[in-house]
Amino acid sequence: MKNFKIFKGLVRKEFLHILRDWRSLTMLLGIPVVLVLLFGSVMTMEIKDANIAIVDHAKDHDSKELINLISTSEFFKLAKYLDTSDEIDEEFKKGSIRMAFVFDKDFGYKLHHEGHAQIQLIADGSKILTSPSLISYGKIIINQHIASKNPPSKAGYYIIPTVRMMYNKNLNGRYMTVPGIMSTVILLVGALMTSLSITKEKELGTLELLLSTPINRFLIMFAKIVPYLITSFISALSIIWAAKYVFEVPVSGSMGLLLLNTVLYILTALALGLLISTFANSQLTAMMITMTLLMLPTEVLSGMTFPTDSLPVVLQWLGKLLPATWFNIISKGILLQGAKSGSLWFETSILVLMVMVFYLWSVVRFKPRLQ
Amino acid sequence: MLKIAICHLPLKTKVMNQSKTTYSISVENLTKKFNDFVAVDKITFNVQKGEIFGFLGANGAGKTTAMRMLIGVLEPTSGKGEVASYDIFKNSRKLKKHIGYMSQKFSLYDDLTAKENMRFFGGIYGLTNKEIKNRTKELLNHFGMEHLEKERVSSLPLGWKQKLAFCTALMHKPDVVFLDEPTSGVDPAIRRQFWEMIYETAEGGVTVLVTTHNMDEAEYCHRISMMVAGKMIKVDTPQNLKNEYKLQTMGEVFLHLARGYEKKHAITES
Numbered sequence: 092m093k094n095f096k097i098f099k100g101l102v103r104k105e106f107l108h109i110l111r112d113w114r115s116l117t118m119l120l121g122i123p124v125v126l127v128l129l130f131g132s133v134m135t136m137e138i139k140d141a142n143i144a145i146v147d148h149a150k151d152h153d154s155k156e157l158i159n160l161i162s163t164s165e166f167f168k169l170a171k172y173l174d175t176s177d178e179i180d181e182e183f184k185k186g187s188i189r190m191a192f193v194f195d196k197d198f199g200y201k202l203h204h205e206g207h208a209q210i211q212l213i214a215d216g217s218k219i220l221t222s223p224s225l226i227s228y229g230k231i232i233i234n235q236h237i238a239s240k241n242p243p244s245k246a247g248y249y250i251i252p253t254v255r256m257m258y259n260k261n262l263n264g265r266y267m268t269v270p271g272i273m274s275t276v277i278l279l280v281g282a283l284m285t286s287l288s289i290t291k292e293k294e295l296g297t298l299e300l301l302l303s304t305p306i307n308r309f310l311i312m313f314a315k316i317v318p319y320l321i322t323s324f325i326s327a328l329s330i331i332w333a334a335k336y337v338f339e340v341p342v343s344g345s346m347g348l349l350l351l352n353t354v355l356y357i358l359t360a361l362a363l364g365l366l367i368s369t370f371a372n373s374q375l376t377a378m379m380i381t382m383t384l385l386m387l388p389t390e391v392l393s394g395m396t397f398p399t400d401s402l403p404v405v406l407q408w409l410g411k412l413l414p415a416t417w418f419n420i421i422s423k424g425i426l427l428q429g430a431k432s433g434s435l436w437f438e439t440s441i442l443v444l445m446v447m448v449f450y451l452w453s454v455v456r457f458k459p460r461l462q
Numbered sequence: 463m464l465k466i467a468i469c470h471l472p473l474k475t476k477v478m479n480q481s482k483t484t485y486s487i488s489v490e491n492l493t494k495k496f497n498d499f500v501a502v503d504k505i506t507f508n509v510q511k512g513e514i515f516g517f518l519g520a521n522g523a524g525k526t527t528a529m530r531m532l533i534g535v536l537e538p539t540s541g542k543g544e545v546a547s548y549d550i551f552k553n554s555r556k557l558k559k560h561i562g563y564m565s566q567k568f569s570l571y572d573d574l575t576a577k578e579n580m581r582f583f584g585g586i587y588g589l590t591n592k593e594i595k596n597r598t599k600e601l602l603n604h605f606g607m608e609h610l611e612k613e614r615v616s617s618l619p620l621g622w623k624q625k626l627a628f629c630t631a632l633m634h635k636p637d638v639v640f641l642d643e644p645t646s647g648v649d650p651a652i653r654r655q656f657w658e659m660i661y662e663t664a665e666g667g668v669t670v671l672v673t674t675h676n677m678d679e680a681e682y683c684h685r686i687s688m689m690v691a692g693k694m695i696k697v698d699t700p701q702n703l704k705n706e707y708k709l710q711t712m713g714e715v716f717l718h719l720a721r722g723y724e725k726k727h728a729i730t731e732s
């Protein structure tokens with residue numbers, strides 16, 4: 092019985108520790124709540140009003156009938172008519188459509204004279220989570236249409252869908268993972284390690300000593316960044332190499348552009364690491380801030396695990412604040428869609444802007460006189 | 463104690479001969495406020511070249527805050543200050559070239575050796591490789607630490623670490639050295655050795671400003687100041703203070719002054 096009393100005393104102390112430590116409270120209460128909210132809202136991977144395009148070479152009654160069914164279905168939203176199939180590539184790259192239906196010019200003729208005709212369903216192979224579903228919905232509509240056209244007595248109106256996954260014939264999942272791995276690893280080495288290194292000096296008191304010397308504060312900052320810049324770049328290179336030779340994910344676009352943007356993203360991660368270190372006074376705090384405010388949102392909102400368009404709008408906008416989101420768009424564009432120098436300028440300039448903002452902010456906060 | 467008592471004598475003559483305009487440290491109404499909290503409250507004092515000046519006070523009295531303002535690491539709220547004839551507000555960069563600092567946390571890099579630490583700090587102060595090499599040798603030999611050259615700082619006992627940190631602070635031959643509680647947590651033997659190092663340095667013309675709440679160390683200083691709740695309530699030699707209050711030790715002087723201040727303060731408040 093005496094032991095039990097002692098035990099109770101110990102347990103009480105443990106509870107007090109937790110209640111009085113904001114970090115433990117965050118871990119115990121804050122994070123699970125956030126996760127449930129995030130994953131709960133993200134898990135609804137239904138597809139509604141997906142933007143699609145139609146390429147109608149037939150322009151006859153039959154094609155128009157089917158097009159009408161497609162465009163009025165809840166799954167699809169007819170975004171535009173295209174003149175040729177060649178335009179589909181560009182539309183996918185722009186992200187304006189996720190699927191296209193292509194009717195051959197003798198669609199109606201073949202249906203009435205031969206009893207069957209083809210329709211092409213072309214989906215964006217880089218969106219491996221949603222494209223199979225989109226294709227299925229397309230087929231469902233077609234089959235429903237066929238069924239309505241083919242009452243038991245009369246036969247012979249078959250529309251045969253042929254499916255094509257653009258960029259990614261076999262729906263290779265690794266296309267998605269490679270950019271995702273790169274963005275995570277770079278955040279880990281660049282942001283986390285940098286912030287830990289600076290806060291370590293704060294903890295030890297060596298930072299104060301450095302500040303009492305005539306050394307320029309910028310030099311201190313940049314000296315901290317250089318080793319992590321180099322190691323992140325080497326990691327990124329090895330990931331790209333592994334992607335090409337081990338995972339068979341070739342770089343269809345410009346390698347030079349990919350490397351350039353990788354360096355840009357690394358600089359952003361480093362700047363974030365610096366910025367976080369100006370807010371944290373201990374390594375533990377730095378780690379918690381980096382994990383909960385940077386890495387966790389990146390996992391969920393940047394498009395690595397869940398496609399950004401299946402997220403609620405609010406979360407999509409939050410995701411846009413993360414550099415990883417833009418880097419994923421850029422690297423997927425280069426790896427899969429074969430993007431070359433001109434097309435990703437918008438995303439690249441966003442990264443450039445982020446680098447500048449984060450650096451300026453940390454410089455302003457990294458005062459030479461510790462408050 | 464004998465050696466130290468003897469050391470008191472030469473400085474008195476030096477002090478007499480110096481003119482008033484060559485103060486090593488000169489501070490007037492220096493104040494630091496953190497929002498509403500006044501950490502340092504209008505302190506005024508001067509320190510001669512080659513003097514060992516002690517900052518006494520209890521924990522939280524404002525000694526460390528005051529020192530941090532003088533080394534250019536903390537921005538003062540108001541007042542005036544000059545260290546090594548450089549203004550602490552306007553010329554802090556130049557000021558830093560002429561001062562050395564040893565912080566309370568004994569901040570030498572643990573995973574570097576003694577020599578590497580000294581090379582690093584020498585480099586920061588702009589010494590050439592040759593100068594660094596010579597100076598490292600000179601300092602380590604002079605203070606009997608040659609055998610520590612290649613040792614990692616983490617493997618050294620506390621006393622050696624501080625002595626090493628002191629040497630590192632002297633690499634660039636500063637005019638003023640600031641020591642923040644350099645001997646806290648250290649045994650009396652090492653403390654004595656450390657103070658002998660301080661004396662040698664001061665005799666060489668380097669001004670030493672030391673914060674401490676160890677009253678024995680107060681006896682070792684040429685002059686001391688007493689800080690209570692951010693205010694500097696007394697500045698004088700240890701002997702004068704003991705005579706004034708007719709007490710035997712600095713510890714008693716401190717208690718008398720601190721208690722006296724608190725009583726007075728409480729009375730005016732109520």
